[in-house]
Amino acid sequence: MTDGAVRGGAASTAASLLAAVGGGENVQALTHCWARLRFVLKDRAAVDHATVTALPEVAIAVDQQGQYQVALRAGLLETYDELITLINEHQEDHHG
Amino acid sequence: MKVVKVFNNNVVLGMDERGCERVLLGRGLGFQATPGDEVDADRIERRFVPSSAANADRIAAFIDEIPLADIELTERVVDLARERLGANVTEHVLVPLADHISFALRRAAQGAEEIEYPLRWEVQHLYPAEVAVAGEALDLIERERGVRLATVETVPLALHLVNAQLGAPDLSTTVQMTKVLRRILAHISGEYGLQIDEGSVEVARFVTHLRYLFLREQRGHKLSGTADALHEALRGARPREYVTAGRIGTLLGEEFDWSITTDELLYLALHVSRLVDVGAPRRDDGSVP
Numbered sequence: 001m002t003d004g005a006v007r008g009g010a011a012s013t014a015a016s017l018l019a020a021v022g023g024g025e026n027v028q029a030l031t032h033c034w035a036r037l038r039f040v041l042k043d044r045a046a047v048d049h050a051t052v053t054a055l056p057e058v059a060i061a062v063d064q065q066g067q068y069q070v071a072l073r074a075g076l077l078e079t080y081d082e083l084i085t086l087i088n089e090h091q092e093d094h095h096g
Numbered sequence: 097m098k099v100v101k102v103f104n105n106n107v108v109l110g111m112d113e114r115g116c117e118r119v120l121l122g123r124g125l126g127f128q129a130t131p132g133d134e135v136d137a138d139r140i141e142r143r144f145v146p147s148s149a150a151n152a153d154r155i156a157a158f159i160d161e162i163p164l165a166d167i168e169l170t171e172r173v174v175d176l177a178r179e180r181l182g183a184n185v186t187e188h189v190l191v192p193l194a195d196h197i198s199f200a201l202r203r204a205a206q207g208a209e210e211i212e213y214p215l216r217w218e219v220q221h222l223y224p225a226e227v228a229v230a231g232e233a234l235d236l237i238e239r240e241r242g243v244r245l246a247t248v249e250t251v252p253l254a255l256h257l258v259n260a261q262l263g264a265p266d267l268s269t270t271v272q273m274t275k276v277l278r279r280i281l282a283h284i285s286g287e288y289g290l291q292i293d294e295g296s297v298e299v300a301r302f303v304t305h306l307r308y309l310f311l312r313e314q315r316g317h318k319l320s321g322t323a324d325a326l327h328e329a330l331r332g333a334r335p336r337e338y339v340t341a342g343r344i345g346t347l348l349g350e351e352f353d354w355s356i357t358t359d360e361l362l363y364l365a366l367h368v369s370r371l372v373d374v375g376a377p378r379r380d381d382g383s384v385p
Contacts, residue, residue, distance in 0.1 A: 033192065033267060034252035035199060035211055060208040062199075065157040071203065074212035077271070 010075045013057045014082035020055070021068060022046030024090030032080045039068040097135040102126040103156040110135045119144040119155040142167070149266040150191040158191055162198045169240055170194035173233045177257050180229045189260035192267075196252055197237070204243050213251040218274045219258075221294035222303050226254035262311060273310055276351050277303060280344055284368060287340060290375035298374050302367045309360060313352065319359040327362055334369045341365035 018024060021039055029040040041047065047068060052061045057079070059071040072079055100117065101109040108126045110118050122139035129135075144159065146152040159167070170193050177185045203211075213219075220227055230253035238244045259270040281299070285292045292299060312319065331338045341364035345356035 033196065034213065034255055035196065059211055060203050060206060062202070064161055064199075065154060065195075069199075071199070071208070071211060073209050075214075076211075077214045 009057070010078035011082045013055065013072070013075065013079050014086055016055055017052065017058075017070065017079070018083060018086055020048045020051040024087045027087050030080070030083060030087060032076060035076070036069040036071045037076065037080060037083070039070070040066065041068055044068065097137065097140075099126075099129050099131050099133045099135055101131060101152070102129050104160065107156050107159060108135065109152045109156070117146055117152060119146060119152050119159070121159050144191060145187050147188045149188070155191055158195060162194060166198035166201065167194045169237065170197050172236060172240070173197065173253075176232060176236060177229050177260075180232070181225060181257065181261065185257060185260045186263065188263075189256055193253075193256045193260075196256060200245055200249055201237075201241065201243060204245055210246045210248055213248060215255075215271065215274050216248070216251050218278050219251045219254050222274065222277050223254050223258050224295075224300070226257040227251075229257060230254040258307075262307070263314060272351065273307075276348065277306055280306070280347065283343065283347075284340065284371055285375075285378065288372050288375065289378045290372065291378045292371070292375060296374065298367075298370050302371060305363060305367055309348075309363075313348075313354045318357050319363070320357055322359045322362055327358065330362060330365055330369075334365060337368040337372060338365045340368045344368075 017037075018027070021027065021041060022043060023046075026042050026046050027039055028042050031038045044063070049061065052058055052070060057072050057075065059073045061068065061070045063069075097110045097112050097118070097120075099108050100111050103109065103119075103126060105127045106121060106123055106125055108120050108129060110120045112118065120135060120140050121142040121144070122136075123141070125136065125139050142159075144155045146155055150158070167190075170190060174185065174187070174190055174193065177189075227250050230250035231247075233253055234245050234247070234250065255267065255270060255274075258274075259267055262270060262273070264270050264273075281292050281294075281302075284290065338361070341361045344364050345361050348354055349356055
């Protein structure tokens, strides 16, 4: 797979994932470790857990340590970067 | 040790006489305790060191949710890592590593698919000692739990161990360093038309040197005081390698906002010279049969 293909896949994964956790407005903070994206969400109830776990790129998603943690099968760093871009764009639209 | 904060009946934040905070776990430690009370030392079963990557609140949430058996298993992995890699594997690694191992066991139990970790190639080639310890950790986990985690799990385990030795605040710094190490080797390979053998002693020494450089910069230690004559001698003997070292210095400076001293450049130039001396010409440039 080329870098471009990984990047494109990451962008669409990021968009689907963000929508399923309640959109950019629901994300208070996002970090990652080596296996997981770690969302701190304003409203946990806004998460569509079934949709998240049904995404082909998602290996597993769990609630832990006050975070909604999502392990991806691949492309974690790229997807994280895309998510941060989307969340920043969203926040600029609303507060900028 | 005084109570600073009560998380629940079994977990409190304590502060010792030297003002160091510790998250303390012990049955009944927090029961009817209030800030300012003396901690009942006999009840303390475990102490955890907060850090910027895992602050007290996160550790408290973590020990509430992670099975104690997973924490104990991780303690044995950390002991093993210290035995093999040295005491610079700090205790800060315990919480993030236990978090990772516990999650890996959970994924395995649920039959989740294997993860294709980022920087797999880099970790395997640049940190062979940590990957070897990670392999032993998989053996240990299998003996203790009867679960054989996928071989690819050595990648994140090794990376946590590298991170622990760097004293980096979080994995992102280690990720960045790993990417930069790879770029530096690729640059040398391209510049001199060399086939870089990542398994060679020279590359291992160079990577080790760069890791220590990284550690020095993290701690604000600057190398200085090398005699001018040494600089002149090397610049005269290996002008091209000296220029390459300068480029590497610029790359590190831009990437991490460091100012690399001329003494550091001298060492880099020596390592580059060594790589050039032992490197075989690249087969893809057509210059050799």
